Amino acid sequence: xxxxxxxxxxxxxxxxxxxxxxxxxxxxxxxxxxxxxxxxxxxxxxxxxxxxxxxxxxxxxxxxxxxxxxxxxxxxxxxxxxxxxxxxxxxxxxxxxxxxxxxxxxxxxxxxxxxxxxxxxxxxxxxxxxxxxxxxxxxxxxxxxxxxxxxxxxxxxxxxxxxxxxxxxxxxxxxxxxxxxxxxxxxxxxxxxxxxxxxxxxxxxxxxxxxxxxxxxxxxxxxxxxxxxxxxxxxxxxxxxxxxxxxxxxxxxxxxxxxxxxxxxxxxxxxxxxxxxxxxxxxxxxxxxxxxxxxxxxxxxxxxxxxxxxxxxxxxxxxxxxxx
Amino acid sequence: xxxxxxxxxxxxxxxxxxxxxxxxxxxxxxxxxxxxxxxxxxxxxxxxxxxxxxxxxxxxxxxxxxxxxxxxxxxxxxxxxxxxxxxxxxxxxxxxxxxxxxxxxxxxxxxxxxxxxxxxxxxxxxxxxxxxxxxxxxxxxxxxxxxxxxxxxxxxxxxxxxxxxxxxxxxxxxxxxxxxxxxxxxxxxxxxxxxxxxxxxxxxxxxxxxxxxxxxxxxxxxxxxxxxxxxxxxxxxxxxxxxxxxxxxxxxxxxxxxxxxxxxxxxxxxxxxxxxxxxxxxxxxxxxxxxxxxxxxxxxxxxxxxxxxxxxxxxxxxxxxxxxxxxxxxxxxxxxxxxxxxxxxx
Numbered sequence: 305x306x307x308x309x310x311x312x313x314x315x316x317x318x319x320x321x322x323x324x325x326x327x328x329x330x331x332x333x334x335x336x337x338x339x340x341x342x343x344x345x346x347x348x349x350x351x352x353x354x355x356x357x358x359x360x361x362x363x364x365x366x367x368x369x370x371x372x373x374x375x376x377x378x379x380x381x382x383x384x385x386x387x388x389x390x391x392x393x394x395x396x397x398x399x400x401x402x403x404x405x406x407x408x409x410x411x412x413x414x415x416x417x418x419x420x421x422x423x424x425x426x427x428x429x430x431x432x433x434x435x436x437x438x439x440x441x442x443x444x445x446x447x448x449x450x451x452x453x454x455x456x457x458x459x460x461x462x463x464x465x466x467x468x469x470x471x472x473x474x475x476x477x478x479x480x481x482x483x484x485x486x487x488x489x490x491x492x493x494x495x496x497x498x499x500x501x502x503x504x505x506x507x508x509x510x511x512x513x514x515x516x517x518x519x520x521x522x523x524x525x526x527x528x529x530x531x532x533x534x535x536x537x538x539x540x541x542x543x544x545x546x547x548x549x550x551x552x553x554x555x556x557x558x559x560x561x562x563x564x565x566x567x568x569x570x571x572x573x574x575x576x577x578x579x580x581x582x583x584x585x586x587x588x589x590x591x592x593x594x595x596x597x598x599x600x601x602x603x604x605x606x607x608x609x610x611x612x613x614x615x616x617x618x619x620x621x622x623x624x625x626x627x628x
Numbered sequence: 629x630x631x632x633x634x635x636x637x638x639x640x641x642x643x644x645x646x647x648x649x650x651x652x653x654x655x656x657x658x659x660x661x662x663x664x665x666x667x668x669x670x671x672x673x674x675x676x677x678x679x680x681x682x683x684x685x686x687x688x689x690x691x692x693x694x695x696x697x698x699x700x701x702x703x704x705x706x707x708x709x710x711x712x713x714x715x716x717x718x719x720x721x722x723x724x725x726x727x728x729x730x731x732x733x734x735x736x737x738x739x740x741x742x743x744x745x746x747x748x749x750x751x752x753x754x755x756x757x758x759x760x761x762x763x764x765x766x767x768x769x770x771x772x773x774x775x776x777x778x779x780x781x782x783x784x785x786x787x788x789x790x791x792x793x794x795x796x797x798x799x800x801x802x803x804x805x806x807x808x809x810x811x812x813x814x815x816x817x818x819x820x821x822x823x824x825x826x827x828x829x830x831x832x833x834x835x836x837x838x839x840x841x842x843x844x845x846x847x848x849x850x851x852x853x854x855x856x857x858x859x860x861x862x863x864x865x866x867x868x869x870x871x872x873x874x875x876x877x878x879x880x881x882x883x884x885x886x887x888x889x890x891x892x893x894x895x896x897x898x899x900x901x902x903x904x905x906x907x908x909x910x911x912x913x914x915x916x917x918x919x920x921x922x923x924x925x926x927x928x929x930x931x932x933x934x935x936x937x938x939x940x941x942x943x944x945x946x947x948x949x950x951x952x953x954x955x956x957x958x959x960x961x962x963x964x965x966x967x968x969x970x971x972x973x974x
Contacts, residue, residue: 363859363923364834366932369869374861374910375755376829451751451907454825454880471754471761 375443375476376461382441385463386432393432396573397425397530400628401433403580406524409438412477413583414516415485417526418504418611419493421535422554425571426528430485430578431464443476445486449551470515477519478590485526488512488604495552498536502529502619504612510597510604517600520590522583525607527614530576533625575628579614630656630734631846632693634681634724635700636674639807640741642667643835644697644842651847658691660684661700664953671962674953679712680719685727688735695737696728697846701778702771703743703799704810705898710770717774718781725785728792737793739845740782741838744800744855744911746775749828749903756861756910759798759853769899786851795845800857800911801904803930804835805937810901816938820868821897821905824877828908829861834925834933844921854916858927861910870928871935880906 372378393399407413417426431442445468451457466472468486476482487493488507496505516523537554544553559567584607588595622628631648635641636659648654649670657672659665662679677683700720702713728735747757752764767773779796786794801811814820833856841856868875879886883902925933961967
């Protein structure tokens with residue numbers, strides 16, 4: 305989440321010059337709000353719609369023609385993609401899940417995972433795994449970059465992708481009690497060269513901890529082994545990335561093996577192991593206006609450390625990249 | 629209550645005045661605008677002003693106005709030039725608030741009809757904006773800029789006048805049978821434009837809910853900022869499907885340039901609406917609901933009602949008779965001793 309802020313900063317600085325000093329939406333007023341309604345105002349409101357009669361009548365719902373929810377997610381699209389992905393999940397990556405018991409069967413929780421492969425292969429595996437094993441939807445939080453891409457952005461949101469904005473994460477966890485998956489390394493994880501594999505990069509600025517604290521949701525650290533080898537980055541062009549307005553443009557081992565076109569999308573059949581670690585609970589009140597930066601960073605480092613240790617543990621047990 | 633309505637000749641000003649006329653607690657309704665009213669009104673007094681409302685302070689004091697309903701904010705940049713938008717939204721609001729905040733002013737409540745345009749529409753946006761959320765980038769069009777500035781003046785006003793209830797309502801895309809909004813106009817086209825590869829999620833408000841919300845704010849007295857929008861977000865493709873229209877894809881980049889050349893052909897899609905066709909916008913409407921407001925339509929319900937209205941209209945034509953304001957006639961019915969009045973008040 306913090307990564308997103310970082311990458312966005314140059315752009316917003318540029319825009320900020322155009323904004324007049326007065327041009328921020330009014331905020332303070334919103335806080336001066338009383339709730340509870342009076343019955344007689346309800347009667348007044350209905351005056352121009354006498355045919356409605358009952359003030360507590362439910363609103364006109366209309367007819368929906370799709371099952372797309374307010375996040376843009378469609379269970380139908382998700383099922384379709386799941387059926388296509390299932391053979392890859394089962395026979396190509398042969399995903400093993402451990403520690404599923406750590407994921408709550410209801411209520412919000414934030415899954416925090418390490419991130420790798422030039423086109424990340426870990427997100428779909430984690431989401432598909434939990435959805436098939438536990439029957440709970442998982443919303444994947446990712447860079448706003450996706451949203452800018454035509455077709456890809458729409459497909460991504462139909463399949464449960466949500467922009468990694470703190471407000472989105474809070475709403476998912478706190479108000480809707482959903483599972484959300486986040487990769488605090490962001491592109492630092494996916495763009496790292498192969499020689500740095502399984503070294504968990506900095507976890508942004510601890511924004512994901514703050515959201516979990518505010519939402520009163522536990523964090524479940526997730527360690528993924530295998531994704532690094534599914535599309536290893538050998539070299540990257542900073543100049544091309546700048547020209548194409550992308551965070552990184554890599555040459556992967558897959559390009560060398562499968563050719564430039566197929567290699568962009570085709571993964572190596574590395575054996576996947578996903579381990580869910582015991583939840584990290586916070587002993588702070590939810591919904592506080594702010595949390596101590598040092599506490600946030602301490603928790604952030606603790607989560608990062610636990611994932612790193614789990615990765616070392618899993619790698620020491622791994623005999624083969626391809627067979628586990 | 630003694631109420632002043634700005635923008636009486638606009639769709640909203642006229643309709644809210646009409647609704648207010650039916651409420652017995654409302655003793656006096658004064659409407660101001662630069663043009664003649666477009667609706668037949670029974671007891672609303674019309675005063676012609678220039679668009680910046682320089683004369684307002686005198687009206688407010690003379691009529692002992694206690695409530696101002698400020699509907700006259702332009703929220704569609706294809707309707708007016710940047711200069712006119714600035715004059716109406718920024719200077720108009722500034723003068724209105726100056727009049728309402730004068731030392732001897734009897735005003736105790738100000739209700740302002742703003743728009744969720746103040747949040748913008750951007751790839752970095754949250755899925756749903758809360759009232760306290762900040763927009764991701766600066767304003768992209770004169771209309772957004774002017775609304776932000778008008779809201780900033782309102783904030784200053786609320787700070788300087790703690791004895792005045794200020795309600796700021798931000799309405800999301802409004803649909804209605806007689807209403808011309810950028811999205812409604814697009815949905816009336818033979819084929820509806822979309823941006824290739826994008827299917828933004830949008831939130832709609834039915835025009836009846838807009839009037840109910842303004843009335844609710846004017847009569848119930850909850851200060852604060854409120855998003856007003858029907859429940860739920862709909863993808864644009866589904867909106868077109870409900871209305872029964874086919875879509876035509878615009879290129880995802882250079883859309884603005886392309887549309888500039890399409891303007892002489894009568895296709896006018898404002899800049900902020902193109903952003904909306906890419907990234908959509910959702911707002912959290914729970915605060916206004918907690919304040920006691922009940923919606924009559926969800927987002928899908930509003931689109932459905934709009935679709936039905938359009939289908940009816942395509943068969944039987946426009947349902948509203950055209951009204952022409954005649955000053956002498958109106959003066960006769962309001963003030964002539966010859967007229968027997970049902971709304972006589974002591």
